[in-house]
Amino acid sequence: xxxxxSGIKTVLGxxxxxxxxxxxxxxxxxxxxVFSSTLLEDRRDACRALKALSRKYRIEVGAQGMPPLxxxxxxxxxxxxxxxxxLDTLCNIVTSEExxxxxxxxxxxxxxxxxxxxxxxxxxxxxxxxMGYLDEYDFRVRRAAIQLITSLIAxxxxxxxxxxxxxxMGVSKLMDLLTDSREVIxxxxxxxxxxxxxxxxxxxxxxxxxxxxxxxxxxxxxxxxSDGGIVVEDCLILLLNLLKNNSSNQQFFKEGSYIQxxxxxxxxxxxxxxxxxxxxxDGVWTPQKVSNFHCLLQVVRALVTPSNQQQVxxxxxxxxxxxxxxxxLCDILMSSGVPADxxxxxxxxxxxxxxxxxxxxxxxxxxxxxxxxxxxxIVVLLMSMINEKQLLALRCAVLYCFECYxxxxxxxxxxxxxxxxxxxxxxxxxxxxxxxxxxxxxxTDTLANWFSAVAIMHTLVxxxxxxxxxxxxxxxxxxGVRPITLxxxxxxxxxxxxxxxxxxxxxxMLLSVWLAHCPGAVKALLETQGxxxxxxxxxxxxxxxxxxxxxxGMCAFLMGLCIQFNDNSLPNQRREDxxxxxxxxIGQETFCNKLSEVSxxxxxxxxxxxxxxxxxGASELLLDYEYCKLYKGLEALIAxxxxxxxxxxxxxxxxxxxxxxxxLVAQYKGIIRGMDTQIQTLxxxxxxxxxQHSELKQQLxxxxxxxxxxxxxxxxxxxxxxxAAAQQQQQQQxxxxxxxxxxxxxxxxxxxxxxxxxxxxxxxxFAENIxxxxxxxxxxxxxxxxxxxxDGAQESLRATQKDQEDLLELLADQxxxxxxxxxxxxAAATATAAPVETANR
Numbered sequence: 001x002x003x004x005x006s007g008i009k010t011v012l013g014x015x016x017x018x019x020x021x022x023x024x025x026x027x028x029x030x031x032x033x034v035f036s037s038t039l040l041e042d043r044r045d046a047c048r049a050l051k052a053l054s055r056k057y058r059i060e061v062g063a064q065g066m067p068p069l070x071x072x073x074x075x076x077x078x079x080x081x082x083x084x085x086x087l088d089t090l091c092n093i094v095t096s097e098e099x100x101x102x103x104x105x106x107x108x109x110x111x112x113x114x115x116x117x118x119x120x121x122x123x124x125x126x127x128x129x130x131m132g133y134l135d136e137y138d139f140r141v142r143r144a145a146i147q148l149i150t151s152l153i154a155x156x157x158x159x160x161x162x163x164x165x166x167x168x169m170g171v172s173k174l175m176d177l178l179t180d181s182r183e184v185i186x187x188x189x190x191x192x193x194x195x196x197x198x199x200x201x202x203x204x205x206x207x208x209x210x211x212x213x214x215x216x217x218x219x220x221x222x223x224x225x226s227d228g229g230i231v232v233e234d235c236l237i238l239l240l241n242l243l244k245n246n247s248s249n250q251q252f253f254k255e256g257s258y259i260q261x262x263x264x265x266x267x268x269x270x271x272x273x274x275x276x277x278x279x280x281x282d283g284v285w286t287p288q289k290v291s292n293f294h295c296l297l298q299v300v301r302a303l304v305t306p307s308n309q310q311q312v313x314x315x316x317x318x319x320x321x322x323x324x325x326x327x328x329l330c331d332i333l334m335s336s337g338v339p340a341d342x343x344x345x346x347x348x349x350x351x352x353x354x355x356x357x358x359x360x361x362x363x364x365x366x367x368x369x370x371x372x373x374x375x376x377x378i379v380v381l382l383m384s385m386i387n388e389k390q391l392l393a394l395r396c397a398v399l400y401c402f403e404c405y406x407x408x409x410x411x412x413x414x415x416x417x418x419x420x421x422x423x424x425x426x427x428x429x430x431x432x433x434x435x436x437x438x439x440x441x442x443x444t445d446t447l448a449n450w451f452s453a454v455a456i457m458h459t460l461v462x463x464x465x466x467x468x469x470x471x472x473x474x475x476x477x478x479x480g481v482r483p484i485t486l487x488x489x490x491x492x493x494x495x496x497x498x499x500x501x502x503x504x505x506x507x508x509m510l511l512s513v514w515l516a517h518c519p520g521a522v523k524a525l526l527e528t529q530g531x532x533x534x535x536x537x538x539x540x541x542x543x544x545x546x547x548x549x550x551x552x553g554m555c556a557f558l559m560g561l562c563i564q565f566n567d568n569s570l571p572n573q574r575r576e577d578x579x580x581x582x583x584x585x586i587g588q589e590t591f592c593n594k595l596s597e598v599s600x601x602x603x604x605x606x607x608x609x610x611x612x613x614x615x616x617g618a619s620e621l622l623l624d625y626e627y628c629k630l631y632k633g634l635e636a637l638i639a640x641x642x643x644x645x646x647x648x649x650x651x652x653x654x655x656x657x658x659x660x661x662x663x664l665v666a667q668y669k670g671i672i673r674g675m676d677t678q679i680q681t682l683x684x685x686x687x688x689x690x691x692q693h694s695e696l697k698q699q700l701x702x703x704x705x706x707x708x709x710x711x712x713x714x715x716x717x718x719x720x721x722x723x724a725a726a727q728q729q730q731q732q733q734x735x736x737x738x739x740x741x742x743x744x745x746x747x748x749x750x751x752x753x754x755x756x757x758x759x760x761x762x763x764x765x766f767a768e769n770i771x772x773x774x775x776x777x778x779x780x781x782x783x784x785x786x787x788x789x790x791d792g793a794q795e796s797l798r799a800t801q802k803d804q805e806d807l808l809e810l811l812a813d814q815x816x817x818x819x820x821x822x823x824x825x826x827a828a829a830t831a832t833a834a835p836v837e838t839a840n841r
Contacts, residue, residue: 023053023056023057023060024060024064026053027050027053027057027060027061027064027065028064030046030049030050030053030065031046031050031064031065031068033045033046034046034047034050034065034068034069034071034072035068035071040076040079040082043072043076043082044079044081044082044085047069047072047082047085047086047089048085050065050069050085050089051085051088051089051092054089054092054093055092055099056099058092058093058099058112058116059112061089061092061093062093062094062112062116062119065089065093066090066093066116066119066120069086069089069090070126070129072086073086073087073129073130073133074129077133080136080138080140080141081140083133083136083141083144084138084140084141084144087130087133087141087144087145087147087148088144090120090130090148091144091147091148091151093113093116094113094116094117094120094148094151094152094155095113095151096111096113096114096151096154096155097113113151113155114155114156117151117152117155117156118155118156120152121152121156121159121160121163124163124166127149127152127160127163127164127167128163128167128168130145130148130149131145131149131164131167131170131173133145134146134173134174134177135173139182139184139185142177142180142185143184143185143188146177146185146188146189146192147188149164149192150188150191150192150195153192153195153196154195157195157198157199158199158200160196161196161200161203164196164203165202165203165206171196171203171206171207171210172210174189174192174193174196175193175207175210175211175212175215177189178190178193178212178215178219179215183231186219187231187234190219190231190234190235190238191234193207193238194234194237194238194241197238197241197242198241201245201246201248204241204242204246204249205246205248205249207242208242208246208248208249208252208253209252212238212242213239213242213252213253213256213258216235216238216239217258217261219231219232219235220232220235220236220265223235225264225265226265226266226289226292226293226296227289227292228288228292229288230288230291232292233288233291233292233295236292236295236296236298236299237295239295239299240295240298240299240302243299243302243303244302245307245308247308247309247312250302250303250308250312250316251312251315253303254303254312254315254316254319259303259316259319259320259323259325260319260323262296262299262300262323262325263320263323263324263325263328265296266296266325266328266329266331266332267328268331268332268335285337285338285339285342290339290341290342293342294341294342294345297342297345297346297348297349298345300320300325300329300349300353301348301349301352303316303320304316304317304320304352304353304355305352306352306355306610306611307610313356314356314357317353317354317355317356317357317360318357318359320353320360321353321357321359321360321363325353326350326353326354326360326363326364327363329346329349329350329353330350330363330364330367330377332346333346333347333350333367333377333381334367334368334369334370334377334380340391340393340394341393343394344391344393344394344397345397347381347394347397347398347400347401348397348400348401348612350364350401351397351400351401351403351404351405351612352404354401354404354405355404355407356404356407356408358408358409358411361405361409361412364377364378364405365378365405365412365415375431378402378405378433379431379432379433379436381398381401381402382398382402382433382436382437382440382455383431383436384398385398385399385402385440385448385451385452385455386436386437386439386440386443386445386448386451386452387448388445388447388448392447392615392617392618395447395451396613396614396615396621399451399454399455399613400611400612400613402455402458403454403455403458403611403626404611406458406459406461407458407461408462410463410465410466413458413459413460413461413463413466414463414465414466414469415433416433416434416437416459417434417459417466417469417470417473418434418469419432419433419434419435420434420437420438420470420473420486421469421472421473422472422474436452437452437455437456438452438475438486439452440452440455441453441456441490441493442489442493446500446502446503446618447502447618447621449499449502449503449506449507450502450503450505450506450621451506452506453503453506453507453509453510454506454509454510454624456510457509457510457513457514457624457626457627458626460513460514461513461626464517464518467514467517467518467520467521468518468520468521470486470487470514471485471486471487471520471521471524472485473485473486474486475489485524487511487514487521487524487525487528488528490507490510490511491511491525491528491530491531491534493507494507494508494511494534495530495531495534501547501548501551502618502619502621502622504551505550505551505554505622505623508551508554508555508557508558509554509623509624509627511525511558512554512557512558512561512627512630512631513626513627513630515558515561515562515565516561516565516630516634517565518565519565519566519567519569522561522562522565522566522567523566523567523569523570525562526562526566526570526573527570532559532562532573532578532581535555535558535559536559536581536585536586538551538552538555539552539555539556539559539586539590539591539594540585540586546601549594549597549601550597550598550601550603550622552594552597553594553595553596553597553598553601554598555594556591556594556595556597557595557598557631557634557635557638559578559582559591560595560634560638560639560641560642561634561638562578563575563578563579563638563641563642564634564637564638564641566578579642582642588642588643591642592639592642592643595635595638595639596635596639598623598631598635599631599632599635601622601623603620603622603623604623604628604631606620606623607622607623607624607625607627607628608625608628608629608632610625611625611626613625672808686794689786689789692786693783693786693787696779696782696783696786697783699779700776700779700780700783703772703775703776703779704776706772707772707776710772
């Protein structure tokens with residue numbers, strides 16, 4: 001440090017006695033030295049001094065020193081030392097890191113590096129200039145250039161990404177540095193590429209097609225795979241950047257057989273061919289191994305997350321099953337000593353690998369836990385889900401895994417429901433999925449109630465047959481009283497005061513999915529005592545708690561399902577009866593307002609985003625993705641249905657139709673008359689076009705015949721001309737020695753005239769042939785255009801006729817409805833007129 005200070009003093013010269021130059025003055029003199037010095041050594045010493053000052057006096061050096069440093073990069077490229085000083089100084093200026101030397105300087109703001117970055121990239125050629133120094137093999141220059149570009153990208157990611165894209169071979173240069181034999185350079189490039197590939201699909205594709213996957217897997221293998229150090233984590237983070245939300249790279253990754261190279265990294269017995277540096281002899285999970293494994297699991301999930309293209313997800317799921325990657329993940333699930341966060345992420349990964357794939361779902365159902373006696377892995381996972389001592393994230397992951405196992409898996413849904421039916425209770429000692437879910441549903445743990453209700457709900461999603469089957473489930477009651485159905489027990493629990501809000505929300509979701517599209521379940525609910533009274537009381541209550549608003553909205557939705565899917569088989573519980581109850585006790589407007597409370601709740605917005613359950617706290621677990629999907633599809637229909645009844649149970653939509661039907665019918669008739677006119681016009685146009693088409697076709701055939709005749713004549717004339725020319729040449733050769741030479745000359749003249757006449761006639765035929773060919777081509781074009789017009793007219797005619805048929809059908813339907821409601825309207829008018837007439841008398 002003393003040498004550095006003396007160097008600065010030498011460069012500046014001695015100051016006046018008793019005066020210490022300020023930092024700005026010192027930087028100004030150094031900058032002037034860089035600008036004006038003719039000797040390379042002087043400029044090098046000044047750059048070295050600026051580098052030393054840039055850590056403590058970043059603002060002064062950045063404000064004055066950026067132009068001369070750029071000048072050095074432009075003019076002194078032959079000297080590696082001064083270039084390294086300039087690049088290091090610029091890196092210190094633009095970095096977002098805060099140095100210890102400037103901690104006491106209040107003038108340094110948090111985003112000073114970002115401001116200097118913005119100044120530096122105002123001239124795009126500056127970035128291109130720095131990118132050029134990546135080709136320098138000198139360690140100091142290359143590493144300084146990499147670190148400077150990394151800092152620039154970290155501060156202005158989007159702008160630098162665009163500049164790197166337009167830089168000549170910019171991405172290719174960076175990818176070539178991954179093969180640098182110096183590990184420090186390679187590791188710095190990894191950090192640069194991580195920043196560069198964030199959120200830019202174009203750069204991600206270029207990097208992937210520059211053989212990035214092979215290079216990354218090679219580095220991971222060299223560094224020890226999942227047991228390696230932080231370099232492995234950097235490689236996996238870069239791999240995740242390339243795959244996440246990039247369907248092109250995902251497809252390339254799958255087709256390049258890279259999934260098969262992932263599978264061995266999930267083997268826990270450390271037999272992947274690498275030496276373990278982070279894992280000790282007892283198999284302890286170190287923090288670095290946990291980080292590496294977490295990144296590996298995220299890479300797997302990036303390939304099969306439900307937000308990806310379904311075609312890519314299905315293909316990756318099949319490969320993961322065939323490459324034994326799914327089996328390796330299931331082995332981790334059943335292993336002991338796995339950290340909780342790794343176990344949670346592994347459950348989420350297994351969930352998405354099996355989601356919607358029947359083969360993978362079947363394989364998961366066959367996995368057994370290493371217990372005595374062996375139990376299915378799904379049963380063991382559900383035991384964790386209803387255990388209140390387990391971590392919330394782990395319980396949410398188990399529920400998500402169970403949902404994915406049942407997703408589009410009718411056999412799996414049936415198997416779960418069968419464990420609840422009386423016929424399946426042959427082995428009472430063994431726990432089944434149904435028994436576990438009922439245990440959680442009736443537990444005193446609120447979260448266990450919610451998890452179990454949602455899990456049972458997913459056994460019914462899009463499966464009407466299992467909804468009917470679940471109605472047969474009977475539960476024993478204490479005291480020898482007759483058993484009650486599961487649906488009755490759910491409605492009883494919902495009405496109990498001890499059942500908390502979160503538990504009620506779970507039951508309401510279960511009942512709503514159960515009733516949707518299942519009239520039998522609706523009938524069973526209406527037959528339970530007190531259920532409709534409880535729902536009505538909930539909707540009439542004047543609560544001011546936002547969470548209670550959600551329960552009221554869900555009760556309104558459940559009551560609406562009782563109207564929508566009611567088969568009117570119960571007297572006094574028909575659709576009209578429930579509608580009258582809503583109108584007289586609740587009010588249509590109040591009902592619709594309560595119904596819309598669900599979609600206005602923040603829990604609805606969270607649940608609609610994705611199928612995976614994410615919650616920072618237990619209180620955030622309210623609504624499920626499948627319930628929100630059902631609600632979104634039926635809310636408007638229920639609101640319209642309830643608004644369509646009057647106090648007497650008559651559907652207002654149809655009654656209003658009877659008063660407006662005459663005008664509507666007249667309007668339809670006018671439209672139909674206009675369409676009739678249009679059809680006639682189109683038909684006439686079609687006939688004319690067909691006639692023109694026939695004429696043009698006939699003319700085309702005549703022209704083609706004439707062209708064929710002319711071609712034959714032309715061929716004949718060419719043969720005659722060839723023969724005449726040969727004969728004339730032969731006569732000329734023999735006539736020079738003949739006594740009758742003069743007479744032969746006369747004959748030759750005559751033959752020349754005949755030949756010229758034949759040539760003229762041939763040329764005329766040839767010109768006529770060309771003219772006819774052009775006319776023929778024109779006729780063909782006209783014929784094609786007329787045909788296209790005719791096809792368009794026919795298509796328009798067919799569309800118009802279809803519209804007319806639809807309108808006629810609608811008109812017939814409206815006239816039928818009009819006739820059906822004319823009698824009630826006339827009767828109502830007569831009933832109204834009678835008291836008026838009596839009063840007049």
